[in-house]
Amino acid sequence: MAAQEVLERQFPGRRAQLKRDILMTALTCFNEQGLEPTTILDIRTRCATSVGNIYHHFRNKEGLIAALFFCVLDDQARLREAYLDAARSAEEGVAALVGAYLEWVTTEPELARFQFQARSSVAKGPQAEELAERNRQRNRQIHEWMLHQSAREIHAAPPELLPSLIIGQAESYCRAWLSGRVASQPLDFKAPLAKAAWASLRIFS
Amino acid sequence: MAAQEVLERQFPGRRAQLKRDILMTALTCFNEQGLEPTTILDIRTRCATSVGNIYHHFRNKEGLIAALFFCVLDDQARLREAYLDAARSAEEGVAALVGAYLEWVTTEPELARFQFQARSSVAKGPQAEELAERNRQRNRQIHEWMLHQSAREIHAAPPELLPSLIIGQAESYCRAWLSGRVASQPLDFKAPLAKAAWASLRIFS
Amino acid sequence: MAAQEVLERQFPGRRAQLKRDILMTALTCFNEQGLEPTTILDIRTRCATSVGNIYHHFRNKEGLIAALFFCVLDDQARLREAYLDAARSAEEGVAALVGAYLEWVTTEPELARFQFQARSSVAKGPQAEELAERNRQRNRQIHEWMLHQSAREIHAAPPELLPSLIIGQAESYCRAWLSGRVASQPLDFKAPLAKAAWASLRIFS
Amino acid sequence: MAAQEVLERQFPGRRAQLKRDILMTALTCFNEQGLEPTTILDIRTRCATSVGNIYHHFRNKEGLIAALFFCVLDDQARLREAYLDAARSAEEGVAALVGAYLEWVTTEPELARFQFQARSSVAKGPQAEELAERNRQRNRQIHEWMLHQSAREIHAAPPELLPSLIIGQAESYCRAWLSGRVASQPLDFKAPLAKAAWASLRIFS
DNA sequence: GATGAATGAGCATTCATTCAT
DNA sequence: CATGAATGAATGCTCATTCAT
Numbered sequence: 015m016a017a018q019e020v021l022e023r024q025f026p027g028r029r030a031q032l033k034r035d036i037l038m039t040a041l042t043c044f045n046e047q048g049l050e051p052t053t054i055l056d057i058r059t060r061c062a063t064s065v066g067n068i069y070h071h072f073r074n075k076e077g078l079i080a081a082l083f084f085c086v087l088d089d090q091a092r093l094r095e096a097y098l099d100a101a102r103s104a105e106e107g108v109a110a111l112v113g114a115y116l117e118w119v120t121t122e123p124e125l126a127r128f129q130f131q132a133r134s135s136v137a138k139g140p141q142a143e144e145l146a147e148r149n150r151q152r153n154r155q156i157h158e159w160m161l162h163q164s165a166r167e168i169h170a171a172p173p174e175l176l177p178s179l180i181i182g183q184a185e186s187y188c189r190a191w192l193s194g195r196v197a198s199q200p201l202d203f204k205a206p207l208a209k210a211a212w213a214s215l216r217i218f219s
Numbered sequence: 220m221a222a223q224e225v226l227e228r229q230f231p232g233r234r235a236q237l238k239r240d241i242l243m244t245a246l247t248c249f250n251e252q253g254l255e256p257t258t259i260l261d262i263r264t265r266c267a268t269s270v271g272n273i274y275h276h277f278r279n280k281e282g283l284i285a286a287l288f289f290c291v292l293d294d295q296a297r298l299r300e301a302y303l304d305a306a307r308s309a310e311e312g313v314a315a316l317v318g319a320y321l322e323w324v325t326t327e328p329e330l331a332r333f334q335f336q337a338r339s340s341v342a343k344g345p346q347a348e349e350l351a352e353r354n355r356q357r358n359r360q361i362h363e364w365m366l367h368q369s370a371r372e373i374h375a376a377p378p379e380l381l382p383s384l385i386i387g388q389a390e391s392y393c394r395a396w397l398s399g400r401v402a403s404q405p406l407d408f409k410a411p412l413a414k415a416a417w418a419s420l421r422i423f424s
Numbered sequence: 425m426a427a428q429e430v431l432e433r434q435f436p437g438r439r440a441q442l443k444r445d446i447l448m449t450a451l452t453c454f455n456e457q458g459l460e461p462t463t464i465l466d467i468r469t470r471c472a473t474s475v476g477n478i479y480h481h482f483r484n485k486e487g488l489i490a491a492l493f494f495c496v497l498d499d500q501a502r503l504r505e506a507y508l509d510a511a512r513s514a515e516e517g518v519a520a521l522v523g524a525y526l527e528w529v530t531t532e533p534e535l536a537r538f539q540f541q542a543r544s545s546v547a548k549g550p551q552a553e554e555l556a557e558r559n560r561q562r563n564r565q566i567h568e569w570m571l572h573q574s575a576r577e578i579h580a581a582p583p584e585l586l587p588s589l590i591i592g593q594a595e596s597y598c599r600a601w602l603s604g605r606v607a608s609q610p611l612d613f614k615a616p617l618a619k620a621a622w623a624s625l626r627i628f629s
Numbered sequence: 630m631a632a633q634e635v636l637e638r639q640f641p642g643r644r645a646q647l648k649r650d651i652l653m654t655a656l657t658c659f660n661e662q663g664l665e666p667t668t669i670l671d672i673r674t675r676c677a678t679s680v681g682n683i684y685h686h687f688r689n690k691e692g693l694i695a696a697l698f699f700c701v702l703d704d705q706a707r708l709r710e711a712y713l714d715a716a717r718s719a720e721e722g723v724a725a726l727v728g729a730y731l732e733w734v735t736t737e738p739e740l741a742r743f744q745f746q747a748r749s750s751v752a753k754g755p756q757a758e759e760l761a762e763r764n765r766q767r768n769r770q771i772h773e774w775m776l777h778q779s780a781r782e783i784h785a786a787p788p789e790l791l792p793s794l795i796i797g798q799a800e801s802y803c804r805a806w807l808s809g810r811v812a813s814q815p816l817d818f819k820a821p822l823a824k825a826a827w828a829s830l831r832i833f834s
Numbered sequence: 835g836a837t838g839a840a841t842g843a844g845c846a847t848t849c850a851t852t853c854a855t
Numbered sequence: 856c857a858t859g860a861a862t863g864a865a866t867g868c869t870c871a872t873t874c875a876t
Contacts, residue, residue: 048343050255053849064858065851075850131339138253174401175392175408179415182391186383193342196379203380210384210419217414237839258866269841274868276839458753460665463870474837475872485871541749547808548663584811585818588801589825596797597790603752606789613790620794620829627824647860668845679862684847686860 017041017124020089033071035061037085040078045127049079049135079132080141086122086129087148093118098156104165108215109208111156112184119188120201127192153177170218179214183207222246222329225294238276240266242290245283250332254284254340284337285346291327291334292353298323303361309370313420314413316361317389324393325406332397358382375423384419388412427451427534434495443481445471447495450488455537459489459545489542490551496532496539497558503528508566514575518625519618521566522594529598530611537602563587580628589624593617632656632739635704648686650676652700655693660742664694664750694747695756701737701744702763708733713771719780723830724823726771727799734803735816742807768792785833794829798822 021034039061043052054075058065072078097110097117119126136145160168171179184207190196226239244266248257259280263270277283302315302322324331341350365373376384389412395401405412431444449471453462464485468475482488507520507527529536546555570578581589594617600606636649654676658667669690673680687693712729716722734741751760775783786794799822805811 048339054851055849058859066853066858067856069851070856134253134336172403172408172411174395174403175411178388178391178395182389183383183387183419186387186390187380190379190383198377198379203377206377206380206422209422213418213422214388214415217411217418259868260866270868271842271870272840275841280867458749464872465870468838476837476874477835479872480835544663544746582813582818582821584805584813585802585821588798588805592799592801593793593797593829596793596800600789600793608787608789613787616787616790616832619832623828623832624798624825627821627828669847670845680847681849681863682861685862690846 016122020085020122020125024085024088032061032063032067036063036068036071036078037082041082041124041128044079044082044131045124049131076139076141080136080139080144082128083132083136084141084144084148086125089122089125090114090118091152098159101159104160104163104168105212107159107163108180108211111180112208112211113204115181115184116188116200116204116207119192120199123192126188130189130192166219167212167215171215180211183210221327225290225327225330229290229293237266237268237272241268241273241276241283242287246287246329246333249284249287249336250329254336281340281344281346285341285344285349287333288337288341289346289349289353291330294327294330295320295323296357303364306364309365309368309373310417312364312368313385313416316385317413317416318409320386320389321393321405321409321412324397325404328397331393335394335397371424372417372420376420385416388415426532430495430499430532430535434498442471442473442477446473446478446481446488447492451492451534451538454489454492454541455534459541486545486549486551490546490549490554492538493542493546494551494554494558496535499532499535500525500528501562508569511569514570514573514578515622517569517573518590518622521590522618522621523614525591525594526598526610526614526617529602530609533602536598540599540602576629577622577625581625590621593620631737635700635737635740639700639703647676647678647682651678651683651686651693652697656697656739656743659694659697659746660739664746691750691754691756695751695754695759697743698747698751699756699759699763701740704737704740705730705733706767713774716774719775719778719783720827722774722778723795723826726795727823727826728819730796730799731803731815731819731822734807735814738807741803745804745807781834782827782830786830795826798825 018034018038021037025034025037036057040052040057043056043060046052047056054065054068057078058068068078072081094111094114097114098107101107101110136142168176184200187196187203187207188200191198191200223239223243226242230239230242241262245257245262248261248265251257252261259270259273262283263273273283277286299316299319302319303312306312306315341347373381389405392401392408392412393405396403396405428444428448431447435443435447446467450462450467453466453470456462457466464475464478467488468478478488482491504521504524507524508517511517511520546552578586594610597606597613597617598610601608601610633649633653636652640649640652651672655667655672658671658675661667662671669680669683672693673683683693687696709726709729712725712732713722716725751757783791799815802811802818802822803815806813806815
């Protein structure tokens with residue numbers, strides 16, 4: 015399972031095996047039953063450990079969700095940066111953002127599913143500020159990259175609308191895929207979705 | 220409050236006053252605290268009634284959520300149909316779908332916020348089939364309208380991708396607005412979002 | 425259904441039709457679900473009437489159970505008296521008590537089932553005294569009949585033990601039949617059970 | 630109290646002290662108030678523990694009742710086996726079954742009272758199959774013992790009737806004693822009840 | 835008389851979290 | 856470090872009963 019590799023990358027070493035087991039089990043439970051309905055006992059039962067151990071490693075249920083969530087953010091960022099590094103124009107940059115997102119969701123459907131349901135929960139919890147800071151950093155990073163390209167298409171579009179224009183359709187399709195409403199992998203539509211995003215931006219120039 | 224008018228339209232008459240009160244209060248609570256965290260007692264306290272009465276009218280908490288949710292679907296459909304009736308071409312049809320959605324969310328932010336958080340809950344609950352049937356009906360209706368236009372842009376696009384291409388960006392912006400990440404009303408971007416959707420479709424022709 | 429005839433005998437007339445309907449439905453519910461688990465709404469739903477109407481006719485749930493229970497006692501007494509009237513000796517009297525009981529349970533399994541589960545409930549409720557008085561009266565009646573026979577077998581047996589010796593085996597078998605543990609009708613064992621009861625009494629003479 | 634010793638035998642050890650306390654308190658409450666009317670809070674209040682702990686040990690109220698009920702079955706079986714081991718003929722075997730039952734009820738009136746009211750509850754609950762299996766096993770065991778005696782009295786009687794003939798009168802008297810209708814201890818009538826049972830069987834030979 | 839909306843005390847049960855062993 | 860017994864506040868829900876229409 016792909017999610018397992020992500021966890022091994024984030025929490026390497028043999029000592030962290032139990033930690034990864036707990037996170038992996040939690041991910042499965044959260045996706046199968048939902049965040050609130052999943053109990054610590056559910057998780058304890060499915061990975062052979064004790065209640066106390068889960069609390070030892072993650073402080074509380076919220077901490078477990080947050081740990082998993084920040085894993086997701088890190089892994090997404092890794093792929094996005096790789097894609098952006100290879101882009102040589104504004105158009106390629108937009109295609110990179112769309113492509114990185116589609117590839118990540120296609121490779122990590124379990125993590126993506128979790129991300130959608132956990133976002134609002136983390137945003138309300140005590141880790142809210144850490145999440146906000148990460149978002150700001152990500153936006154700044156993307157913004158700076160875009161500025162380097164000084165493309166008319168980017169500057170003419172209303173800044174508030176920009177992220178939705180670029181990623182909105184891709185995200186919408188990914189939601190549909192994860193919920194089973196459509197069958198084709200998001201990555202299969204990499205080209206048209208990138209092209210559509212760029213076409214959307216061109217209407218302002 | 221706009222939501223109140225929607226409820227009066229859906230549950231007319233003086234006898235249904237209490238029913239509307241309960242739904243209105245529930246809507247407020249759900250949006251302020253979330254679905255799970257809102258307790259029946261929270262609702263009972265804020266509209267002058269009894270716990271038993273809420274159960275008498277809605278069977279259980281799930282039923283209350285579902286009643287509110289189907290209200291939303293009905294009201295959205297009403298506006299969408301009005302928009303579609305006035306459209307005279309495929310391009311106008313796409314603009315109608317985008318415009319109807321933007322206007323509805325802008326007019327009913329409370330109901331829209333509720334819809335986003337309640338959808339997955341209803342989709343898992345005992346009303347899942349009713350929801351699925353309504354979705355099918357809506358898609359069929361839109362599909363038929365589109366067929367009448369026999370526009371190259373529509374037929375050339377992958378059917379699975381079509382809904383995301385049309386509504387994805389608008390929905391993305393509405394989410395951003397409802398969560399406070401952007402300030403401008405969705406309706407303010409009616410023209411560019413409609414234009415972007417149409418431009419996205421044209422890439423296939 | 426046999427129980428229906430019993431109710432018609434106890435509550436005759438067309439005006440009492442609804443009353444009989446309610447009692448009949450209650451009987452079915454009580455036997456299917458148990459006394460406590462059956463709700464007034466269950467009964468209301470299954471015979472087309474209103475909650476208020478049930479309360480109008482029977483005061484409350486306890487009153488409904490008691491009405492049904494005293495019906496049972498009356499009907500049992502009717503048959504027992506007929507049997508006793510025909511008996512011409514102590515031995516025939518014992519056979520009459522056993523036979524009357526077996527025939528009644530075989531004819532009215534639904535009422536018998538109800539009687540077993542309702543007895544302790546009525547004995548604790550506000551009708552406790554009425555029940556006790558009826559029991560005393562029945563015992564006096566049987567006792568007087570027995571005295572007329574002046575049979576050694578009856579007088580030699582410990583009075584406290586007498587009822588159990590006479591009816592214990594028959595009742596035990598009826599319980600087994602009503603709970604499905606045995607298949608043959610109680611009435612099929614009328615002769616051996618009467619004979620066994622009399623043999624039991626003879627050990628004292 | 631005798632029931633306490635039974636519980637110590639069934640759940641030995643110091644670690645199980647609280648478990649025994651809960652069961653003992655539950656027994657008292659169930660007998661004083663009835664099964665349904667007894668609440669978990671009643672039990673919690675009378676033995677120093679917490680609601681959650683009762684659920685931790687017994688899963689739910691039904692589980693608590695079942696645990697107590699199977700205790701009763703085990704303890705009854707223990708005494709019955711001891712009695713049967715000492716019997717040297719069919720007549721002694723019948724006397725053993727009657728005597729073991731009378732002694733057990735006389736020694737454990739609280740457990741016996743509980744058994745009478747809990748049986749139907751357990752028979753309907755999720756432990757129904759376990760109960761049925763235990764009953765089958767007990768009947769098989771008694772049946773095998775009886776076969777060894779090859780007594781005319783046993784083989785001539787209708788098999789379905791046999792248990793009622795043997796134990797019916799004793800059970801009837803025990804019910805009367807437990808409900809206060811008679812004063813003399815069941816064990817006081819050990820001899821006549823055993824004799825009556827055997828006389829009942831002899832009518833077939 | 836008939837109806838069913840309304841009441842609200844009361845119950846079984848859950849579950850995150852702690853802490854003694 | 857690991858365990859799981861213990862805690863108890865909190866919640867959804869039930870249901871007998873009342874009473875205005």
